[in-house]
Amino acid sequence: MNPELELGNKADAAYRQAERKAAEYFAVLQEQLGQKKFASVLTGDFQLWKQQHMRGWPWHAWRAKKRKQAAAADGYGYIHWLDHTGKLDEYLDRSIAYVYMRDLGKPIEELETQARIQRAAASLKRYLLKDAPTSRGGQPEWISAAGLYRWGQQEGVETAVIWVLDKLRNVSAHLPKELDAEQAQRKLIKIVVGVVLHVMEELDKEGSPAAERASRLDEAIRLGYAYGLTYPFIDDLLDSAALSAEEKSCYSRMIRTALLTRTVPKLGEWPGNTLDGFAFIHAELREAFEYVKSRQVPESADAFFGQAYVFFHAQELDRAKDAANPSYTNEQIYLPIILKSASSRLIARTITGAPIDEDFNRRTFFYGIYNQLADDFADMFDDERAGAVTPYTYYMRYRDQRQDLINPFELYWTVVAYLIHHVYSSDAKAREVILDRAINGLKRCRERVGKEKYQWIMDTFAAGSPSFAALIQRLVQKADNVDFFDKRLRDQLLDMLRAEREEREAFFKMIRTVRQQINDTLPIAKAEDMSAVKAKLVDAANYSLEGAGKRLRPILSWAMGVQEYGLEASALMPLLRSLEYMHTASLIFDDLPTQDNASTRRGRPTLHEWHDSATAELAGLFLIQRAIREQASLEQFEASSVLAVIRYAARTAEELCTGQAMDLASKGKMLTLEQLNRLCFYKTGIAFEAALVMPAMLAQVPEPEISRLKTFAYHAGIAFQIKDDLLDAEGDGDVLGKPVGQDAANNNATFVSILGQEEARKQLWEHYCLAMETLQAMERQPVFLKHLLHYIVSRDR
Template sequence: MVEQQYQTAEKKAHTYFQALVKQLEEPRFTANLKEDLQAYQRLKKSSFLNYDNIALTQDQKFLQQLTKKGMLDDYLHRSISYIYLRDLGRDIASPTMQRRIKSVTEDVKAYLHQYSNQELFSLEKLYRLAEKESLEATFFWLMKKLRHVSSLIPEGLDKVHAQRKLIKIIAGVLMHEIEELQEETSQEVRAKRLDKAVRIGYCYGLTYPFIDDLLDATVLSAQEKSQFAALIRHTLRTGEITPFSGWDGDNKEIVEPIYRELTDAFIYLEENQQKDNLDNFYQNAYLFFHAQEIDRNKNLDNPDYTNEELYIPIIMKSSSSRMIVRSFQLFSANDQVEEHMFYYGIYNQLADDLADIDQDLASNSVTPYTYFLKYRHKRPDLINPFAMYWSVISYLIHDVYKDDENTRQIILDRATNGLKRMRKRLGKHQYKGLMQTFSINTSFDLFLQKVVERTKNVAFFDKLLRDKMVETLQQQEKEKAKFRQTLEGAKDVINQLLIVKKTDQKAIINHSIMDAANYSLQGDAKRLRPIMTWVMATEGFGLPGKDIIPLLKAIEYMHTASLIFDDLPSQDNASIRRGRPTLHEKYNSAVAELTALWMTQKAVQEQTKLRKYEADKILDLISYSTRMTQDMCVGQIMDLEAKGKELSVDELNKLCLYKTGIGFEASLMMPAIVAGAQAEVTEAIKKFTYHAGIAFQIKDDLLDLEGDSTVLGKQAGIDSQNNSSTFVTVLGEEQAKKEMWKHYCDAIEALENFPHNIPFLKQLMHYIVQREK
C-alpha cells in the first residue's frame, strides 16, 4: 500500500519538477525574475525605515534598538507572515490571515517587551508560558523526556542540533494546533489539545536525532545502519513494531535504548490518533524516510545521477516532512494549505543546502549543489541548482500565490536575506567566487547581486531565534560542563581543607570529638554551600580564593553541625547521612550533640582568621553568622513542633527559610559582607536564596517520596515515617512541582540584580530542580 502511495507521490513530484525545468528553459525566465526583483526593490525603497543604522548584533540589543526607532512592527510582521506562509501553508494575502498575523505580531511584541532585558530562551520563560496555558504537567513531562533524550544521544552526534531540531518540531506541531483552536474554546479543552500537541511533537521529533541523524553519522557501521533502517522501514510499511532482537553489531547498547524510546513514541502516536490521521502519518512518514534513504545512499563519486534522481527525492522528502506535522490531527477543510506546503518544501531544502554547502562538501554528501560543483565541467546536462532555486521562487510567486504583491515581497525578502547571511559568513571574496560558479546569466547575476548589496530591511525574527537558540544551547552545554567541573574539582579541594587536624588543637590530649567531627564531614557530601561561597567571593566580588578559605570552612562547619542535630533520635532520628551511618549511630547521641556544638564554635573561630579584611567587616560577619546559627536552631524547633501537624504553604515557606534558605543565604551573604556589598546586592541575594532554598526543600520532599536511598545517600521516606508535613503532603505531588518551579523562576529573576553574571548560580538552580539526590 505505502509503495503505491510512494509511486503516486513520485509522479506528483515529477510533474512539479518538469514544470520547474520548463520555466528554466523559457527565454524570458531571467527577464521575468528581473521584473519581480525590480518591483520588489521599488517597494523596499518606498519604506522610510532603514535597519542599516542599527548594528545587527542578533540579540536583545538589536530588538531594543528596533523598538526605539519604530522598526519592530515591520520586522515582526514580516517574520510572522513568513512563518504562516512557509510553516503553516496559509494564504497570507487574505484579510482574515492579515488580521491573524497582526494579532500574533502584537502578542510577540508584548512578550519581547516583557522580557526586554533577559535571554530569549530559558527554562524560566518556558515554564512561565506553560503556566499561562495550564500546561505545567506537560512541562514536567517534557523536561524529563528531554533529559532522557540527551542521555541517549551517543558521542558523534551534535547534541545541540538534535535539541534544536526537536524543540522546533514540537513548536511546529503546537503552531498548527493553535491555529485550529477557536476563540471560544474553553481553557480546559485548549490545555488538553496543546498537551497532546506537545507530546505528538516530541514523539515525531525523535525521528530526527534517533533516525535521521543516527543514520547520517558514523556512529554505526554500515551493517548496523542497514539493520536499523530495516526495522524502521518495516514499522512504517506495516504499522507493526518489530521486537529488538538478534542485533548484529558492536553498538547494541547504543541502539537498543534508542529503539525502545522510538517504540514508546510510535505507540503513543498510534494510540492517540484517529485512523485517518494515522494512515496519513504512515504515508507521509514512509515517503520522507524512503526519500531520505535514497539521498543518504547516494555516492558523490558516482558520475551518472540524472537530474531527476537529484531533485525528485528532494521534492518528496521536503514536502512529506512538512506534511507529517499536518497529518497528526484532523484540520479544518483547506485544500490550499497542503498544496502550498507541497510546493514550498523544495524552496526550503535548496536554501538550506546552499547555506550548508561547505559542510556538505566536507562530509562528501550528495546535494544538487555539491554534485554540480564536482561534475559541471563533465556533465553539461546537469541543471544549475542555483537556477533551479530561482525557478522555484518564480513558480511560488506566479503559479502558487498568483502574483500577490505582499507574498512576493516576503519570498524575495527571505531569498535576499539568505544571500546576505551567506555573504557575511563566507566573506565577499569566497561568496563572489561561489556565485560565479552558479552563474545563471551575466545580466541577471549582476542585477541580483546589486539587489543583495543595496536592499535593506530583510532581517527575519525566526533566523534570530534560530541563532539565539543554537547560541543558548551551546552556552548552556559549556556552563553545565563548567558547573560539573566546579562541583567535582572544588569539592575535592574543599574536602581536604575541611579536615580538622589534631595538631591544630592546644588541648593536652587529642580527644575523640575531633575524630567525630572529621567523620561527620566525610562521606558523599555535595559541598554546595562552601562552593557557592567560593564562587560568589571570587566571581561575584573578585576576592582572592586563598584569602577566603576560612570562610569556606566556616560555612561547611555550620551546615554539618545543623545536619548532626537534625539526624538525632530526639529530632528526625535518621540512620543514614551522606551515604554512611549518622554520627549518633557511629558513636552515640551525647558525642553527636557535643560535636555539633563544637563545630558551631569552630566555624566562628575560622572567621577570626580573615585577618586581611577590615576588623569592622569581620565583626559584622561574625554577628551575622551567629545570628544565622540562632535562626537555624529556631527553624529546627519549628520543624519538630510541626511533626504531626498539618501546615499551610505559608508555614512551610517560613520553615524552609529557617531550615534551608538561611544556609543558602549565609553562603552568599558572608562573602558579600566581607566584600562590602551594596544594599541592592544584598537584597537580591536574600531574594535569590529565599526562593532557591524553598525550591531545594520541595525537591528534597519530592525525592523523599520517590527517591532511592542508595542514590540519595540518606534514608528515603523518612518524612512519612516522622509524620512530617511537607510540600508533597500538603499540596500533592503535582502541585508541589508547580510550586518548586515558581520558586525556580523567581530565583532566576533575582539573579539579574547580582553584581556580575554568575553562570554557576543559574546552573545551580537547574541542578536543584533536576537533581536525583
C-alpha cells in the same frame, strides 16, 4: 502472504504515487528552467520589490547600517532598535506572514489570513517588548526556560512545559558524541514549536474554551516532542558516524517495520558495541511512537503513517547516495528531496489529527523543494566535507562532466517564481515575503562564509544568467529590511545553547576543582598531645565531614567571593570551612533518633549509627564551635566586617535551630503552603542566604545588592528543598546515597505530602522563575548563580 510484506507492498505503492506527483511537479519546474523563464519573471518582480527596499543610499546610510549591526549583536537590543526606528512592525509582519505561508500553509491573499497575521504580529510585539526593565544585553527572557514556563502558566500547560524541559535535558545527556548537540536540540525545539503553532492556529480560529485550549496545547507539546525526536535519534543518528554500517542497516529495518506494522519491534540482539547507549534511544522512541499512535483518530492515522513512510523512505533513498557515483539522474537527485521536505511539514499537521485540507497539502507540497534547496545552499560546504550528496555538492563535483545536470541555484529561483505566480497567484504580499526571504538568505550566506567564498559561489552557480545574477548581486549588497525573526531566533537559540554548554562545563569544572580544595582543607587535624576523649570527638567530626558531600554552600561562597568580588581564595578559606562545619553539624542533629532518625547519610551509616547518639550530639556541638573559630580567623578582612559576619552567622544558626524545631513540631500535621515555605526557608533557604551574604559582607558590597541576594537565596533555597522532597518521593536510593521514602515513613510535612508530586513540581519551577527574575534584576548577574538554579531543578541527588 506475510502481513508485513503485504503492508510493505501497500506502503511502497503509496510512495510510488507520491513520487509520481513529485515527478509531475519536477517536470513543470524543468520546463520553466529550460526556458530560463525565472530570470525575466523575477526581474520584473524585483523591480516592484526594490521600491520598498532600495531607496537610495544617502550619506547617513552607512552610519545607520553600523548602528543596526551594533544593535544586532545584542538579541534583545535589536528588537528595541527596530522599535525605536519604526521598523519593528514591518519586521514582525513579514516574519509572521512567512510562518503562515511555509509552516501553516495558509492562503496569504485572503483577508482573514492577513488579519490574523496582524493580530499575531501585534501579540508577539507586546511579548517581545514587555521585559525591558529586566534585560541588560543578555539572553532574552522569551527564549529562556523561565520565559517558557511563564508562557506555560498563562496557557495552563505548566505540567507539559516541565515535562518537555526534562525531556530535552535527557536527550542532550544521551546524545552520542558524534552528533552536534546544539543543532539537535534546536531542531527538536523547532518541531515542538511548529506543532504548537499548528494547534494554536486552529484554536484561535475556533475560539475554544480555556480548558479545551489547555488540553490541546498540552497534547501538542508532547506530540511535537514525539515527532521532533525523530530528527536527532533517527535522521541525524543515521547520518552520523555513531553507528556502524551494520547497525545502521539493522536500525533502518526496525524503523521501517514500526511504520508498516504500527508496532515498535523489541530491541533484541544488536550488531555492535553501542547497545547501552542505544537502549535509551530505543526506549525513548518507542514511548514517543506509542504516544503519537494513541492520539491518532482512524481518519487521520492512515494519513500520518503514510506521510511518515514517505518521509522515511525518501530520506533512506537520499542517504544511500554515494558522492563517488557520477551517474545519478536529475530525478534521482531531486525527487527524494521534494518528497522528504514536503512530507516533514505535512506530518507536523497530520500528527495533530487535523482534518485533511487539500489546499494546505498543495501549498505545503510546493513549498517543500524551496525549503530544501535553501537549506542545502546554506550548508553546502559542511555537506561537502561530510561527503553528503545534495543538489549543490553533486553539481559542484560533476558540473564540468555532466552538461545535463540541473543547476540547483537556478532551480531555486525557478521555484521562487513558481510559488509567487502559480501557488500564490501573483499576490503582492506573497511576492514581498518570498523575495525578502531569498535575498536575506544570500546576505546571511555572504556574512557567514566571507566575501571571497561567497563570490566563488556566485561565479559557480549564477553564471548561466549574467544579467539576473548581476541584479541579485546588487540587491544582496544594497537591499535592507529583509531579515526575519525566526532566523534571528534560530541564531540566538544556537548561541544560547552553545554558550550554556560552555558555561555549564566551566560550572561543573569549577565545582569539581573547588570541592576538591574544600575537601582537602576540611579534615580537623589531631595534635600529638591531644587527649583520647577529644581525639574521639575529632574522629567523629571527621567521619561526618567525609563522604560524598556536595559542598554546595562553601562552593557558592567561593564563587561569589572569588569570582564576583575578587577576594583572595586563601583568605576566604576559613569562611568556607565554617559553612561546611555548620552544615555538617546540622545534618548530624537532623539524623538523630530524637529527630529524623535517619540510618544513612551520604551513602554511609549516620554518625549515631557508627558511634552512638551521645557522641553524635557532642560532635555536632564541636563542629559548631569550630565554625566560630574559623570565622574569627578571617584576619585579612576588616575587623568590623568580620564581626558583622560572626553576628550574622550566630543569628543564622539560631534560625536553623528554629527551622528544625518547626519541622519536628509539624510532624503529622497538615501545613499550609505558606507555613511550609516559612519552614523551608528556616531549614534550607537561610543556609543558601548565608553562603551568598557572608562573602558579600566581607567584600562590603552595598545593602541593596545584599537584599537582592537574600531574595534570590529565599527562592533558590525553597526550590532546593522541593527538589529534595521530590527526590525522596521518586528518586533512586543508590544515586542519592540514602533510602527513599523517608519523609513519608517519618510522617514529615513536605511539599510532596501537601501538594502532590505534580503541584510540587510547579512550585519548584515557580521559585526557579522568581529566583531567575531576581537575578536578572541585579546589577551583577553571576553566571554561576544561573547554572546553580539549573542544577537545583535538574539534579538527581
